[in-house]
Amino acid sequence: MNNSMKRIIPLKIERYCKKNTIPESALLHELVAETYASTAFPDMQIGHIEGAFLRMLVHLIRAKRVLELGTFTGYSSLAMAEALPEDGKLITCDIDQEATEIAKKYWSRSPHGKKIELRLGYALETLKTIEGVFDVVFIDADKENYINYWELCIPKTRSGGLLVVDNVLWSGGALDPKDETDRAIAEFNEHVSNDKRVEVVMLPIRDGVSLAWKF
Numbered sequence: 001m002n003n004s005m006k007r008i009i010p011l012k013i014e015r016y017c018k019k020n021t022i023p024e025s026a027l028l029h030e031l032v033a034e035t036y037a038s039t040a041f042p043d044m045q046i047g048h049i050e051g052a053f054l055r056m057l058v059h060l061i062r063a064k065r066v067l068e069l070g071t072f073t074g075y076s077s078l079a080m081a082e083a084l085p086e087d088g089k090l091i092t093c094d095i096d097q098e099a100t101e102i103a104k105k106y107w108s109r110s111p112h113g114k115k116i117e118l119r120l121g122y123a124l125e126t127l128k129t130i131e132g133v134f135d136v137v138f139i140d141a142d143k144e145n146y147i148n149y150w151e152l153c154i155p156k157t158r159s160g161g162l163l164v165v166d167n168v169l170w171s172g173g174a175l176d177p178k179d180e181t182d183r184a185i186a187e188f189n190e191h192v193s194n195d196k197r198v199e200v201v202m203l204p205i206r207d208g209v210s211l212a213w214k215f
């Protein structure tokens with residue numbers, strides 16, 4: 001959620017959910033503080049509850065390989081890497097050198113950081129170079145490309161694997177599209193709900209998260 005976005009979940013409810021969710025690691029907590037102190041749109045970070053949710057999904061399906069589009073300062077990468085086994089691997093893609101320098105600084109301080117590999121560059125290009133299949137794919141880069149990312153990531157997701165997509169409510173913009181990004185998200189949601197290759201549930205977590213299980 002960036003600074004221009006409206007909060008969907010009332011703050012009081014969100015605080016209560018946080019209070020009753022596994023705490024984030026001390027390092028993730030510190031990363032949130034640095035992201036707020038040194039970046040323009042810190043709310044792009046998925047944060048505590050969604051981080052814990054992703055972490056649980058990685059545990060639940062015993063994921064070993066995770067692919068992420070949209071690294072930013074590395075919160076979601078580290079949250080998922082913390083749940084991966086010792087020989088697990090997470091590949092994450094972004095174009096922002098400055099934000100990912102912060103990410104690398106925090107990963108290097110974590111025993112789980114060695115599981116993370118950053119690929120700098122446009123995700124559409126990077127995806128062409130990534131081989132193998134993944135247990136979990138997390139899509140959280142530029143919203144206008146969500147359908148393209150979905151189509152490129154479906155073949156890279158193993159049968160029984162998960163695709164998780166962030167910002168599918170887009171502050172409610174998806175329900176009543178007014179601009180290009182609202183429309184991109186609305187079209188993406190329709191695309192996914194008609195996709196017979198997956199079973200999908202849209203969850204009102206943070207800015208909306210779609211969870212798809214690939215047949």
Ligand SMILES: C[S@@+](CC[C@H](N)C(=O)[O-])C[C@H]1O[C@@H](n2cnc3c(N)ncnc32)[C@H](O)[C@@H]1O
Nearest residue numbers: 044045046070072076094095096122123141142
């Ligand atoms: C919402 S943020 C990701 C937040 C991150 N998952 C977290 O939890 O901190 C979206 C990121 O996508 C990146 N991005 C935007 N367009 C991109 C593109 N075409 N290819 C790769 N990354 C892109 C941005 O630089 C930004 O860091």
